Amino acid sequence: MNTLDKEGQALLRVDGLRVELGPRGKPVRPVDGVSFQVLPGQTLALVGESGCGKSMTALACMRLLPAGGRIAGGSIRLGDEALEVLPETRMRDVRGKHLAMIFQEPATSLNPVMTVGDQIGEVLVRHRGLHGQPAWAEAEKLLEAVGIPDPRRRLSEYPFQLSGGMKQRVMIAMALAGDPDVLIADEPTTALDVTIQAQVLDLLRDLQNRRGMGMLLITHDLGVVARMAHRIGVMYAGELVETGDREDFFGKPLHPYSRKLFAALPTPDLRGRPLETIVGQVPRPGERLPGCRFAERCPQVREVCRSTLPGLHQVGQQAVRCHLYDPDLGLSWIDTPPPVASVAGEQTASRGKVLDVADLKVHFPVRKGIFRRVAGHVKAVDGVTLQVPAGQTLALVGESGCGKTTAGKALLKLVQATGGEVRYGGQEVLSLPASRWRPLRRDLQMIFQDPFSSLDPRMRVGEILEEGMQALGVESDAAARAERIEALLNRVGLDPAMRYRFPHEFSGGQRQRIAIARALAVSPSLIVCDEPTSALDVSVQAQILNLLRELQAEYGLSYLFITHNLAVVDYLAHQVAVMYLGRIVEQGSTEEVLREPRHPYTRMLLAAVPRVDVAGDALPAPAIPHGDMPSALNPPSGCHFHPRCEHASDICRSTYPAETRLSGGRMVRCYLYDT
Structure with a gap:
């Protein structure tokens, strides 16, 4: 008999759970008769498309259903307690100490007016009785454990000062602060690069081994499932349609x-x-x-x-x-x-223009003291040179906090560049005044990493898509715009009837599709795609990748594709640039960089990718890279990567390596190849 069928062993037991939303006369049921168990020291993974009810199941277990939501049937037992009937005062003691959750959207789950240290401190005070300096020291230790560089400084910062990946790591630290018995992790590594993802997954697994913690893992990444799950449940339209052990499911x-x-x-x-x-x-x-x-x-x-x-x-x-x-x-x-x-996938039209970036720099001043004097600079982007060919895709990869997103925003003047040149179609664009940037906004668009914070919560989806079209003169006729909006929603896999909904009425993956549709609405020539598929399950990711390929083939679109998903890079990109601490350390064609990586950092990224053999077995966990990326405020001398590099020598510690050209378009900054 399978251990999950044995009575009395589960930390969390859910039987016949039904969740309803809306009026009782006409209820909507996103979860309809779901049953599962979470055992001590084991992980149950729920997989399925956005909108299948995975997150709503998790919120029901936490008793955090949205307004108008209720548990209409079934039971949720944590040990001997029936959570569905507990009063809210008792649930507040359960949440965090016994049952904790890592939420999917860190930007909306963190308090924007409280520092990171204060938010983690709240959990430590309530559930572990830590106050003052002991609480501060424990919060610093938690940030360090989840891979945030310079954790002491980050404790005093606010969520808006952190990258998307760092916000997600703060959420994980907060969830772990109470030492829970059961951890519900809703897409816990979606916004993380592969190295931090590997470290976080190892951290969660280590906690399971040490404390016997159970975990309910909600994810769309089958590589993460293969690495972490002991048992898997596939969810569709509010039901579990398949359950099984990991080996059986992948086999x-x-x-x-x-x-x-x-x-x-x-x-x-x-x-x-x-x-x-x-x-x-x-x-x-x-x-x-x-x-x-x-x-x-x-x-x-x-x-x-x-x-x-x-x-x-x-x-x-x-x-x-x-x-x-x-x-x-x-x-x-x-x-x-x-x-x-498809032959068309590799044959692109010629409408696009070349984007040339030379020695781009973005330095943020750090001010201290009562007079706010500049005490240093965070060199987020420190001399980046790259080229996005017309009608092709350049993937910019690297760990969270290395400067990828900042570089992408600087190209579009969404953050102020400190130095360098950006030429689009031969025209230098960084020095253009705001009045001359307006025509370029139609050509140059961006898909942002966090779809919720980039969509106006007071506007319906149709209005969001139409706003850019009206501002930039796309389709002057209202009927034509409406027709275009309907076609766009269909292309990104959404029901056109959803145009009348607000962003909060969508799942995370659906909001990302809306953000992609908004960028496409004005017919751009170049799109900076900042993690455009990170919030999507694999089936919708396939639709979006197919859509991006088709649009590139049809219209000659160019993409600067910022991502940590190397499988997507391998499938979509023509060129790859690897970024580390504000600088490009390796660049070349996708085939060259991913098949024969030269820089030790590139090799580390590839080694950290969780993989699954779709022909059958789950592959063993990769070797986890050691160390974390240093802070851009105080980068190491010499090669920035030398503290983490097993090949580091004396010259690596003293002098930053120059570019070494290995072939026409192949470049690496490493003394191992210095000629």
Whole structure:
């Protein structure tokens, strides 16, 4: 018998959970009869598309449902306590100390008017009785544990002063501050680069081993699932459609939906071909369907699927909700051909212009004392030189805090550059006055990393998309704009009827698709994409990557693609630039950099990527790189990477390496290749 079926062992037990939103007469049910258990020292991973009910399940366990939300049925037991009937005063003691949660959106979960140290201190005071200097020291230790450089200085900073990845790490530190028995982690590593992700996952696993902590992990990253989960539940439209142990699930996923998720993963051998996608969208929570909820999107659909609800069938150690596994029906699988190779993916139009960046610098002054005198500079971007070819994609990769996002914003004058040149189509743009930048705004767009904070919460989605079109003179006729908005929402995988909703009514992944649609609305020539797929599950990521490829092929779009997802880089990018502490340390074609990395830092990034063999087995965890990236306020002398480099020599510690050209477009800054 599987250990999850044994009575009395689970830290967290959920049975038949039903969650309703809205009026009781016409309720919407985003979670409909979900049952699972979380054992001591083990991780249950919930996977599935945005809108499937994963986060709502987590919020129900925490008793933090949105206004109008309620637990309509089932039970949630933490040890011997039934959480669904606890008064709020008792739940406040449970949250943080016994049951903690890492939220998906750090920007909206952190208090903008409190310092990082004060927010972590609140947890330490309430649940561990620490005050004053002991609390401050413990908060510093927690920030250091989750990989934030210069943690003492960060304690005195506010959330707006942190990058997206650093905000996520602060959320993780706050969740761990109370030493909880069960940790609910809702996309805990989405905004993190691969090295910090590896460190955080190791930290969470170490806590499990030391304290017997259980974890409910919600993620769309199957590599993270392969590395962390002991058991997996696949969720679709409020139901669990497949459950099983990690080895069984990765060895042979059973449900057609699970198989589609694996088929949507970008891999190097699919470069130049469209990724498999799942047609249609997840049914709306209020939509009542007589049969299987996946029927309208399933390549294996039969007539019985549309009329009859499937039961839960046991197949070995796995359970699957699908008529294909009902022995009384005797159904068999239908072979579906793989996607047809696309020649257009590598043939781009010529409308785009070249973006040339030379010696770009962005230095932020650090002021101290009562007179706010400049005591130093944070060299966020310190002499970056790169080129985005017309109609191609340059991927800018590196750890969180290395300056990628700052560089992208400086190119569009969203932050002030300290020095350097940026030429677009031969025209120098940084020195242009604001009045002459207006025509360029249509050509140069940006998809921001945090979709929630970049969307106006007081405007409906249709108004958000239309605002830029009106401001920049795209489609003067209101009817034409409405038609364009409908087409854009369809292209990014959203129901056009959603144009009348506000941003808070969408999941994190859906908000990211809205942000992408907004950038595309004005027909740009170059888009700075700052982690555009980080909040998306693999099926929607496949749609977006296919969309970006199609638009590039059709219109000659150029992309500066800022990301920590090296699988996406391998699939989409033509060129790769690796950034470390404000400088480019390696650059070349995607094939050169990812197949034969030269710089030790590039090798470290590739080693930290959690991978899964989609043909079967979960691959072993990679070797975790040691050390954290130093602060840009006080970078190391010589090569900035030498404190973390196993090949460092005396010259590395004293002098920064010059560029070494290995071939026409291949460059590395490392004394190992100094000729």
